[in-house]
Amino acid sequence: MDTGSGQRVDRGIDVSVVVPAYNRRASLDRCLTSLLVQRVAKEIVVVDGGSRDGTPALLGLYAAHHPRVITVIQDAQPGTPGGARNRGLERASGRYVFFCDAGDHLAPDALARLVAAADRNGADVVVGRIAGARQGLRESADRASLTAVYDDLSCFKLFRRDFLDRHAIRFDETQRRGEDMTFAVHAYCHARVISVVADGVCYHAEGGCSAEGRGEASARDPLGWLRVVRTPIEVMARHVPPGALRDRLLLRHLRRDVLAQLGVPFLAACEAAREKVAVEVADICGQWLTPGVRAGLDGVDAARVAALDDPDRLVRLALVEAAPLRHRLTGVEWRGDRLVIEGWAALGGTDGIASATGAGPEGVAMTGAVGLVLRERMSRQERVPSVTRGADGASFTAVLDVAALPAGVWDVHVAVECEGARRLARLGSRREPGVGVPAAHLVGGVVAVPFLTRSHNHLGLDLGGHVVRVPAVVRLTRTWWRGRRLRVEGRALVGEEAAAAAVRQVIWRERASGREHRERAVAAGPREFAAETAGLRPGTWDAYLELGLGGPPVRFPVKVAEADALDRPLRWWRGALRGGVAQWTVRPYATAVNRRLSVSVRVATPLTVVRRMARHLRQR
Numbered sequence: 001m002d003t004g005s006g007q008r009v010d011r012g013i014d015v016s017v018v019v020p021a022y023n024r025r026a027s028l029d030r031c032l033t034s035l036l037v038q039r040v041a042k043e044i045v046v047v048d049g050g051s052r053d054g055t056p057a058l059l060g061l062y063a064a065h066h067p068r069v070i071t072v073i074q075d076a077q078p079g080t081p082g083g084a085r086n087r088g089l090e091r092a093s094g095r096y097v098f099f100c101d102a103g104d105h106l107a108p109d110a111l112a113r114l115v116a117a118a119d120r121n122g123a124d125v126v127v128g129r130i131a132g133a134r135q136g137l138r139e140s141a142d143r144a145s146l147t148a149v150y151d152d153l154s155c156f157k158l159f160r161r162d163f164l165d166r167h168a169i170r171f172d173e174t175q176r177r178g179e180d181m182t183f184a185v186h187a188y189c190h191a192r193v194i195s196v197v198a199d200g201v202c203y204h205a206e207g208g209c210s211a212e213g214r215g216e217a218s219a220r221d222p223l224g225w226l227r228v229v230r231t232p233i234e235v236m237a238r239h240v241p242p243g244a245l246r247d248r249l250l251l252r253h254l255r256r257d258v259l260a261q262l263g264v265p266f267l268a269a270c271e272a273a274r275e276k277v278a279v280e281v282a283d284i285c286g287q288w289l290t291p292g293v294r295a296g297l298d299g300v301d302a303a304r305v306a307a308l309d310d311p312d313r314l315v316r317l318a319l320v321e322a323a324p325l326r327h328r329l330t331g332v333e334w335r336g337d338r339l340v341i342e343g344w345a346a347l348g349g350t351d352g353i354a355s356a357t358g359a360g361p362e363g364v365a366m367t368g369a370v371g372l373v374l375r376e377r378m379s380r381q382e383r384v385p386s387v388t389r390g391a392d393g394a395s396f397t398a399v400l401d402v403a404a405l406p407a408g409v410w411d412v413h414v415a416v417e418c419e420g421a422r423r424l425a426r427l428g429s430r431r432e433p434g435v436g437v438p439a440a441h442l443v444g445g446v447v448a449v450p451f452l453t454r455s456h457n458h459l460g461l462d463l464g465g466h467v468v469r470v471p472a473v474v475r476l477t478r479t480w481w482r483g484r485r486l487r488v489e490g491r492a493l494v495g496e497e498a499a500a501a502a503v504r505q506v507i508w509r510e511r512a513s514g515r516e517h518r519e520r521a522v523a524a525g526p527r528e529f530a531a532e533t534a535g536l537r538p539g540t541w542d543a544y545l546e547l548g549l550g551g552p553p554v555r556f557p558v559k560v561a562e563a564d565a566l567d568r569p570l571r572w573w574r575g576a577l578r579g580g581v582a583q584w585t586v587r588p589y590a591t592a593v594n595r596r597l598s599v600s601v602r603v604a605t606p607l608t609v610v611r612r613m614a615r616h617l618r619q620r
Helices: 025-036 055-065 081-091 110-121 161-166 179-190 210-220 222-239 244-262 264-268 271-288 291-296 299-306 311-322 350-357 606-619
Strands: 015-021 042-048 070-074 096-099 125-130 158-160 194-204 325-335 338-347 369-376 386-389 395-401 408-418 421-426 441-443 446-452 459-463 472-482 485-494 503-510 516-523 528-533 539-547 554-557 570-575 581-590 597-604
Touching: 015 025, 015 081, 015 110, 025 042, 025 055, 042 055, 042 081, 055 070, 070 081, 081 179, 096 110, 096 161, 110 125, 110 158, 110 194, 158 161, 161 179, 179 222, 222 244, 222 264, 222 271, 244 264, 244 271, 244 291, 244 299, 244 311, 264 271, 264 311, 271 311, 299 311, 299 421, 311 421, 325 408, 325 421, 338 369, 338 408, 369 386, 369 395, 472 554, 485 539, 503 528, 516 539, 581 606
Parallel strands: 015 042, 015 096, 042 070, 125 194
Antiparallel strands: 096 158, 125 158, 325 338, 338 395, 369 408, 386 395, 408 421, 408 459, 441 446, 446 459, 472 485, 485 528, 503 516, 503 539, 516 528, 539 554, 539 597, 570 581, 581 597
16 A cells, blocks of 8 residues: 655655654554654655554554655565665655654654754754764754764764755665665765754664664674675765775774674674684774774774784683673772772673683683773863782772872773773772761862762762862951951861962852952961952942862852951941932841851931931930
């Protein structure tokens, strides 16, 4: 059955959604419902390749209830996913085409956001954020670079239809796997503008993103997968000349598609298959492993390339990658200006992996060098502190020279290196009973705050107070008048340490309007600071002390410890704005709830002052 005429008709359609459906009755309801609620001018072209599970009957019902939106194409025999998508693409009449699998569904506003981005930027391809995709983009972009989007080689994107026709971009109908990779690579290489919509999830894939879900299929047949990935690599190489850009794209293919087959899929294969996989990987590397690509390989992939003629070592590397990394934090403390971290880590369970996969005795009792790696969250730069290892090879004591670290948020990873491969894991989620983090410490004028993350209790070090609240205390010791200037004196502590050297200014914030008045503060001792204030306008002003602690400036409320620290109110007369005179009253006081230092500034006319005095006399 074919509910369409077979001819493209311009019906003012924005998006043609192409859905291959073969024996997908269980998930088709959710998929089609998510497409029908999209608020764009749309058509839905469903291609069924001879389903036998009730899918044709369900499609008939949907087509009958939505005849102007849903078109069903029935193929007598099941074909490849690429063939079904090509049938739908031939029927599509929208300005754009979106490919959706029958087991997946879209966010309610996905197509509207994708079309808006395409129209705004003149994009040929728009990449939407896929739920759960580990390599997915996290930032939207009107004009994204090819390297920025190349991690996502699924076909679940918005494509300009005349762009696909102009460059004859179609799915390879001979491929049963990987056809979407080849299609996406071909489209990427021809696109003039690629946009990204990542401010919210657009696509929900069954079991995660298929570009990553293919890892399960490759684990079952790594040799077949290696033969599949040659095609998208060759397509890319035909369109991108040799150089830095091609090397970066090749690096993505070699790391994720080729060398990854020497991990868990390699362990799952028999000995004869392993030799064939190693030969196939060596052949691909011989053709595409340029010096630029080799320079971008990390430690484990570089070790695999060096061991392609040594299957036993490839097995050991795979075991290192698959083995669980067990670790425990046993202590964190300050010793002077150095942070000392103690713990232990080891690769475990390699003997179980060996017996389960037939790896042989080389998988038993593998040991490696244990250490720590600090990684800064924004810049991703790494530091490796000095480590003393225990006699058992698993315990360690690391000494962090905090003064040598740039300001930032440093996450602490435990590292185990074995057979040239490095395994990393966040340290701190498993700790000895009673082990916590020490207090904040000033190192060279920079606040260092060890912390445990709220979600998983991972250990980190915040240098400069970027994400962790700095435990500072500012206490007022005295206010007094120098003429009409209010002098404020107090103490500043970070934890238990003197912090007066970090004072920058006293900030007075008017409570109603939010206006701010700033006065320079100076250190009057290791803990003591002083500042003078004048020129406050009428209102209620709360006092804050700003400290520079190596990161963004931070401010803390000035707290009043003793009531006698506050001087009397000060009154004076001066000319008012309209030619008369007025009485100004400036009164420092402590707020009732949290004892913050505040100043009330009031202006009264002579008549108001007289009325106030008369009322006071009557009360007496």
